[in-house]
Amino acid sequence: VARTASRPLAAGDISTFQSFIFLGGQLSLALCVLLCLNYYSIVLGAASLSLVITYPLMKRITYWPQLVLGLTFNWGALLGWSAIKGSCEWSVCLPLYFAGVMWTLVYDTIYAHQDKRDDIIIGVKSTALQFKEDTKQWLSGFSLAMLLSLCVAGMNCNQTLPYYSAVAAIGTHLAHQIYTLDIDKPEDCWKKFASNRTVGVLLFTGIVLGNL
Numbered sequence: 632v633a634r635t636a637s638r639p640l641a642a643g644d645i646s647t648f649q650s651f652i653f654l655g656g657q658l659s660l661a662l663c664v665l666l667c668l669n670y671y672s673i674v675l676g677a678a679s680l681s682l683v684i685t686y687p688l689m690k691r692i693t694y695w696p697q698l699v700l701g702l703t704f705n706w707g708a709l710l711g712w713s714a715i716k717g718s719c720e721w722s723v724c725l726p727l728y729f730a731g732v733m734w735t736l737v738y739d740t741i742y743a744h745q746d747k748r749d750d751i752i753i754g755v756k757s758t759a760l761q762f763k764e765d766t767k768q769w770l771s772g773f774s775l776a777m778l779l780s781l782c783v784a785g786m787n788c789n790q791t792l793p794y795y796s797a798v799a800a801i802g803t804h805l806a807h808q809i810y811t812l813d814i815d816k817p818e819d820c821w822k823k824f825a826s827n828r829t830v831g832v833l834l835f836t837g838i839v840l841g842n843l
Contacts, residue, residue, distance in 0.1 A: 634746060634817070672713045679706040691754075694761035697739040698732070705731030722787040730780035733773045737805065738827040740770060745817040745824075759814070766814050774805040781834070790841045797837020801830050 639645045645653075665676045682703040689696035708728040713719050736758065743750070743759035744766070750757055762769045781798045784790075808826055813819040 634749075668710075668714045669717055671718050672710055675713055675719070676706075676710055679703065679710075682706070690756055692756070694756040695758060696756065697736050697743065697758045700739055701732035701735030704735055720788075723784050726780040726784040726787070730777045730784065733777035733780065734827075734830065736773045737770050737777070737809075738824050740766060740773075741812065741814075741820050742824045744814045744820045767809055767812065770809045770812075774802070774809065777805075778802050785841075790838075792841070793843075794837040794841030797833045797841075800833050800837075804829055804833065 635641055640647070640650055665673055668676070682699065686696070686699045686703050689699045693699075705728055708731050709719055709724050712724050712727075740758040740762065743757035746755075747757070747759045749755075750760060758769070759766065778798060778801065781801075782795070785794050785798070804826075808823050812823050
């Protein structure tokens with residue numbers, strides 16, 4: 632893929648062996664952090680390893696690797712809650728987790744459109760190739776599911792007006808993002824992908840202000 636050809640491993644700046652050493656260091660640090668948590672959270676964290684291991688293989692197997700990424704990447708919604716509370720309150724954690732998965736499907740599908748031409752050549756699959764010209768419709772559906780799930784999570788943990796105001800602002804941002812997206816321009820896909828940091832800031836701010 633042309634866009635990633637200059638990355639250290641792809642460019643040959645580091646060896647595969649060196650990358651494994653670096654990975655081992657990161658995993659060791661992660662294990663140290665995990666072992667500081669309660670037993671419930673340790674088991675929950677260990678349960679995510681199957682997703683972590685299988686995700687890199689998904690682009691060769693399915694057109695939905697972004698879904699597997701979402702399931703993996705948003706595990707922290709469950710782990711963060713259990714680390715503080717001692718266990719998961721599923722009426723809150725599951726809709727929050729689902730909202731995160733839907734959000735990942737939005738931004739990583741946009742991200743995947745940057746590389747779709749190279750992906751076709753090398754045989755890599757993605758939701759960008761699956762949805763094609765229907766991408767905006769799918770992104771709209773994922774966004775709606777995300778917003779509804781955030782509302783359910785908020786209602787189940789007694790969130791207040793600032794939280795729901797943030798959810799409304801997120802909906803406005805996503806609507807503009809999807810409406811103005813040009814899936815055939817890699818630079819615009821990157822711009823829209825990067826703009827999802829605003830979604831994160833809005834949600835974080837809403838949660839904080841909603842709990843003051």
